[in-house]
Amino acid sequence: MRVAVMTAPGEVRVEDRAEPVIAEPTDAIVRLSATCICGSDLWPYRGIEALRKPRPMGHEYAGIVEEVGSAVTTVRPGQFVVGSFFASDNTCEICRAGYQTHCVNRQPAAPDGAQAERVRITLADGTLVPLPEVPPDDLVPSFLAASDVLGTGWFGAVAAEAGPGKTVAVVGDGAVGLLGVLAARELGAERIIAMSRHADRQKLADEFGATDIVTERGDEGVARIKDLTGGLGAHSVIEAVGTQESMLQAIRSTRAGGHVGFVGVAHEVTLPGMELFFSGVHLHGGPAPVRRFLPDLLDRIVSGRIDPGRVFDLELPLDEAAEGYRAMDERRAIKVLLRP
Numbered sequence: 001m002r003v004a005v006m007t008a009p010g011e012v013r014v015e016d017r018a019e020p021v022i023a024e025p026t027d028a029i030v031r032l033s034a035t036c037i038c039g040s041d042l043w044p045y046r047g048i049e050a051l052r053k054p055r056p057m058g059h060e061y062a063g064i065v066e067e068v069g070s071a072v073t074t075v076r077p078g079q080f081v082v083g084s085f086f087a088s089d090n091t092c093e094i095c096r097a098g099y100q101t102h103c104v105n106r107q108p109a110a111p112d113g114a115q116a117e118r119v120r121i122t123l124a125d126g127t128l129v130p131l132p133e134v135p136p137d138d139l140v141p142s143f144l145a146a147s148d149v150l151g152t153g154w155f156g157a158v159a160a161e162a163g164p165g166k167t168v169a170v171v172g173d174g175a176v177g178l179l180g181v182l183a184a185r186e187l188g189a190e191r192i193i194a195m196s197r198h199a200d201r202q203k204l205a206d207e208f209g210a211t212d213i214v215t216e217r218g219d220e221g222v223a224r225i226k227d228l229t230g231g232l233g234a235h236s237v238i239e240a241v242g243t244q245e246s247m248l249q250a251i252r253s254t255r256a257g258g259h260v261g262f263v264g265v266a267h268e269v270t271l272p273g274m275e276l277f278f279s280g281v282h283l284h285g286g287p288a289p290v291r292r293f294l295p296d297l298l299d300r301i302v303s304g305r306i307d308p309g310r311v312f313d314l315e316l317p318l319d320e321a322a323e324g325y326r327a328m329d330e331r332r333a334i335k336v337l338l339r340p
């Protein structure tokens, strides 16, 4: 079958590899209805994250179960499923507390890559959420978004304690930041300030529920947030980039007593202790426990309440994955959907 493999920074090839097989009794094999490229795939693509050997890519997936291992009881062949990028048993104490990405049995859900025709999913019972019926094709992008970027933006909003009466600022206008806007709206935030300099992303932020757009970034961006909030800063700030600048922008945009939900994968971020000490903000984040939110998110998609699939603004055949990476790297596309 065809699999997208990163062979070196800036280099992605779609190769023929062996069909996945059940390796553990807890595995499932899923035929992908669609897959996609993640902003986090750009870290190794840009050489910021080490790539020691060719890596089959992809960790976002939605599709039809073809086969399950002998120990799997909650999903069966023929069902349409969505799961998170980390597999979890969903039974340990950490999972039951809603932190499945920190499960004591955590492992990559798609160790052989998910930018492929088929994928082997580990710990299928704890990881996959089946839909009652196979959805129409036009909903597939939204279910695929739920696998990572929607769940991650949602966690950012929850960690930032977005809710009624709150002013929420969102740092980052990638798919996760934009879906953080959508999550903040769904959670009832009063005012949602999207920080973006790109017209197409501002437009989507508007559609997802942003009430204000701030185009400045860094210290100027912080000053604008302060201007818009009576000099105090936002109650809730979602950090969806993962750089030193974005993290400090998020912390400095938050009022004392407020909350930062940081979900951008942090690279080389160092926080100044004295500034943190005097900021009086709550920090919470990390890899999103998408599995916690999936049943609710899938319901909202099925009912037509949310349409997170709109973050996919470029669709390509899997065989053209390399062009998809280029388009995201050059910011020509927000997020690329790949059709196997």
Ligand SMILES: [Zn+2]
Pocket: 088, 089, 090, 091, 092, 093, 094, 095, 096, 100, 102, 103, 104, 105
């Ligand atoms: Zn667990």
